[in-house]
Amino acid sequence: MEQLLNYIGQNMEMVYFLILAILLGVEVISNVPAILHTPLMSGANAIHGVVVVGAIIVMLQASPDNYAALTVGFLAVVVGTLNVIGGFVVTDRMLEMFKKKPKKS
């Protein structure tokens, strides 16, 4: 227990960061019209693709002869990129359809 408290104490900045970011996330998306729920979910989906940055870091850290790590890391980069690119492109396609059209009278 004491060790756990120490750990939290050492990472206090992180804890603040965590709490503020959670509240920010809640704040940012409340009052969204239902019409935008799907694009919003899709956009958020693309944003968590930032995990690909972690995959790149893994690859940069891996030693060049550790083929197992390189293979798994490569897969991670591929799927992470899929998440990012696919997510943003799909969201853009959805939102493209919402753009205001010149009114025909």
Added chain:
Amino acid sequence: MISLNILEISYLIASLTFILGLKMLSHPDSARKGNLLAAAGMGIAVVATLVLYQDFDATKGLNYGLIFLGLVVGTVIGTIMAKKVQMTAMPQMVSFFNGMGGACAALIAIIEFQHHQHLQITGFDGELLVMLLGLLIGSVSFSGSLIAYGKLEGKIKDRVLPMNQAVNMLLLLGIVILIAFQMYAGSDPLMFYILLGVALIYGVLFVMPIGGADMPVVISLLNSFTGMAAAFGGFLYDNKAMLTGGILVGSAGTILTILMCKAMNRSLTNVLLGAFGATAAGAGKSAEGDQTVREISLSDTAVLLSYSQSVVIVPGYGLAVAQAQHICHELEKLLEEKGVEVNYAIHPVAGRMPGHMNVLLAEADVPYERLQEMEEINPRLANTDVVVVIGANDVVNPAAKNDPASPIYGMPILEVDQAKNVIIMKRGMSSGYAGIENELFFYPKTRMLFGDAKNSLQKLAAEVKEV
């Protein structure tokens, strides 16, 4: 040192674009820019990591080559998939990409675990905990998302395994033990991989029994899971961009999930424990045998619509499946030429995802102003001459208001039974996604127009032209 500072600043910029991007995505006017802004921030974070994370090391040519190859392969496949997908298949596409993000987080945890093995750690091992949680949540999100994808594609049928709930609880318990033990006694490769396996199975069994109607909620929840998994990765590397992006999506996704549950008047636990399937069986009795439905012919429908003052169209998943949004818009224009006021009533959970119908109708060039949300349109339904329900069912079921025994009792609905006439376009008398009967079909003011939505609408449009 300077380059590391620039890297940190790049992450700060990326984090800001994520926050602003999400904010802008919440407003119709700025949504598209918001998405592009977040994408730009993502690009900055990726490039900065590649260039600035460490000095270029000539011995790591293979690493760089593989990273570039991975980025290119992912970009090409992702773009092709996202460009080719039908608008109706959007929900499963989101689910698929979400699963990929989860897989990425889990794979990172696997590699980091190998490194971690060689370290001597005394005291509370926060890094190990973060890895285990990243592996767990990433894997659950991966296998769960793929099952959700398969279900929405119709490749996997709803299936409740015997004792599914008990097995799930057991798996959860196993997961807690596997994590707690390693936290107590130190990391153990065998247990790590058992945890991976159990998490993957749990993801499958977690989504398997949940009915198709609840899939949007599940996808949204898995979306926030992947966000958390990304955030755990951020903890591991003390990477602010991953942290902000992950946590934001984690909390925003959770709120979105709750909003969706609210729209269906259900609690999240209720959705997750799959109580729906259990209660729905007992509620089908409201349809007494001697009730009959009245059909209406296409030409009668055309006349009725053409001589109405106001018509409200209620689109549902049937419209999406039949790809009938364009012809529906045609019909709407024809009627408007005749001076009929046509509006669309959009239930928050119509289709398979909130906003699904808006996306589809926007694709067919239906003007934004024509789409009315439930709260706006409900008070006006009593003054509406004809409501045309196209492929929707549960969202107009009056049982939600007047049958406390119904599993959807209390769910806000479009009160189309208030309108003067109701026309239901449907393929047959099957019940809706919730698996319950709809007494609306038996009301005296209701007429049924059976057939495929696209086919019927085409014929109907032709008839309206003739009137």
